[in-house]
Amino acid sequence: MFMPDSSISTERRMHRLVVLFVAVALTFVTPRALAASTSDARQFCVVVDPGHGGRDSGSIGINGLREKTAVLDIAQRLGQLLTTNLHARVVLTRRGDYYVSLEERATEANRAKGGTPADLLISIHVNACLERTVNGFQVFYASKDAFGLDEIIQIDDTGRQRRVLGTGYDDISESARWDSQCSKHKEANELLASSVADALENRLAMPRLQNAPAVLRLLRGLDMPAVLVEIGFMSNGSSEAMLSTKEFQDTCAQALLEGIMDYRKAMLDRVSFER
Amino acid sequence: MASKVTKTFLLTLWALAVCALVVIAAILLREFLSGGDEFTYGGRFQNTEPTETMETISLLFGSTDGQGLGTELRKVRKKDTTLHQIKQLIDELIRGPNAVLVRTIPEGTKLNSVYLLSDGTLVIDFSREIQTLHTGGTTGEILTVYSIVNSVTMNFSQVETVQILIDGDEVETLVGHLDLEQPLTRDNRWLKPSAMTVSASREIVE
Numbered sequence: 001m002f003m004p005d006s007s008i009s010t011e012r013r014m015h016r017l018v019v020l021f022v023a024v025a026l027t028f029v030t031p032r033a034l035a036a037s038t039s040d041a042r043q044f045c046v047v048v049d050p051g052h053g054g055r056d057s058g059s060i061g062i063n064g065l066r067e068k069t070a071v072l073d074i075a076q077r078l079g080q081l082l083t084t085n086l087h088a089r090v091v092l093t094r095r096g097d098y099y100v101s102l103e104e105r106a107t108e109a110n111r112a113k114g115g116t117p118a119d120l121l122i123s124i125h126v127n128a129c130l131e132r133t134v135n136g137f138q139v140f141y142a143s144k145d146a147f148g149l150d151e152i153i154q155i156d157d158t159g160r161q162r163r164v165l166g167t168g169y170d171d172i173s174e175s176a177r178w179d180s181q182c183s184k185h186k187e188a189n190e191l192l193a194s195s196v197a198d199a200l201e202n203r204l205a206m207p208r209l210q211n212a213p214a215v216l217r218l219l220r221g222l223d224m225p226a227v228l229v230e231i232g233f234m235s236n237g238s239s240e241a242m243l244s245t246k247e248f249q250d251t252c253a254q255a256l257l258e259g260i261m262d263y264r265k266a267m268l269d270r271v272s273f274e275r
Numbered sequence: 276m277a278s279k280v281t282k283t284f285l286l287t288l289w290a291l292a293v294c295a296l297v298v299i300a301a302i303l304l305r306e307f308l309s310g311g312d313e314f315t316y317g318g319r320f321q322n323t324e325p326t327e328t329m330e331t332i333s334l335l336f337g338s339t340d341g342q343g344l345g346t347e348l349r350k351v352r353k354k355d356t357t358l359h360q361i362k363q364l365i366d367e368l369i370r371g372p373n374a375v376l377v378r379t380i381p382e383g384t385k386l387n388s389v390y391l392l393s394d395g396t397l398v399i400d401f402s403r404e405i406q407t408l409h410t411g412g413t414t415g416e417i418l419t420v421y422s423i424v425n426s427v428t429m430n431f432s433q434v435e436t437v438q439i440l441i442d443g444d445e446v447e448t449l450v451g452h453l454d455l456e457q458p459l460t461r462d463n464r465w466l467k468p469s470a471m472t473v474s475a476s477r478e479i480v481e
Binding site for chain 1: 339340341377378411413417452453
């Protein structure tokens with residue numbers, strides 16, 4: 001049956017060859033394509049956001065260290081660690097010294113995982129204030145309260161109930177709905193914040209300042225758990241000196257990695273407990 | 276020759292004229308003493324100043340641990356209208372603390388304008404220096420913004436929310452962190468009850 005049959009025309013032979021070729025090709029391509037799309041959906045996706053950049057230098061230390069430079073170094077190191085240790089898909093909102101608006105960063109994060117929101121976002125900054133003795137790290141997150149987005153029920157004179165958001169919108173308009181994405185992740189935000197803060201406290205020799213919710217522009221429109229981490233104060237001389245060293249930057253990145261890992265574990269434990 | 280009638284008549288007339296003059300003089304003297312506007316000329320006759328009232332306002336500045344806001348009570352000359360009083364409070368915040376607390380608004384910032392909307396939103400327009408001279412940081416930004424928002428809402432019940440503009444424009448953030456696109460409400464989280472409350476009675480000379 002499989003012996004070459006000289007009675008078959010050349011045309012028919014060519015036709016069989018083409019069919020054979022296509023069949024073989026499909027067996028190689030299709031499973032890989034399927035595997036790739038499912039692994040994209042399953043792959044842990046983290047957006048790492050180095051604050052400021054370009055014309056926005058962020059805070060500047062007395063010895064000239066710029067926040068935008070220090071946080072980019074830490075962010076890139078964290079990206080490498082996430083890829084190596086967690087096989088995560090890492091998206092950096094900027095990879096160099098250029099300006100990216102907060103809205104662009106949020107939009108990118110909301111589409112980072114094949115058009116859908118990333119699994120979490122961590123924004124890296126260095127703090128500053130006018131009191132130069134102040135030092136420490138602090139983790140900020142968005143909560144419903146911070147944006148005044150508590151849902152309240154208003155009952156009018158006719159007894160009709162109306163659900164309104166605390167910001168004063170009369171109906172839940174499109175922009176309010178978009179802006180309140182972050183409120184869906186209130187508990188996850190707090191969990192991520194405490195995991196990251198605990199990890200930083202283990203690794204960094206600087207005071208731990210209390211985690212706090214804040215009305216942060218970046219976090220407003222994010223549809224994923226997210227925190228903004230302030231590592232040290234650029235206004236503090238010793239803090240600036242530490243942030244200038246590669247060793248400290250690596251330690252920061254390592255701490256952030258561990259915080260993310262602890263958060264992931266806590267979330268999985270929570271899910272399995274609820275089951 | 277003048278008859279007796281004429282003489283009497285003239286005498287009466289003269290007496291009346293003298294009386295009239297005396298009355299006018301008395302009126303004029305009274306006017307002069309009460310400081311009426313009509314008698315201001317060459318600065319010799321000055322209007323007396325109406326009596327001014329003083330009041331105490333609460334100003335929020337940075338606490339010394341850099342983690343919140345402390346209160347300074349300050350005596351100021353009371354202004355006539357609410358809007359003038361609000362403007363005065365913001366000017367005092369820009370002037371900075373008199374004692375141990377830490378400045379929150381960059382020195383060199385100017386208040387361009389202030390207006391209060393009917394829905395209780397206070398719109399404050401600052402000059403660009405509030406951004407360009409700012410030292411940055413989320414904490415620094417929180418202290419600046421909430422020293423303003425909390426101070427005005429604490430002192431003026433008519434103010435419910437605060438919208439900050441920079442040279443007339445809406446901005447995404449002050450220095451890259453806090454959302455300034457929407458009106459802000461008071462956040463008591465940043466008040467430090469343990470921070471010193473200072474009574475500063477030094478009068479501000481305008």
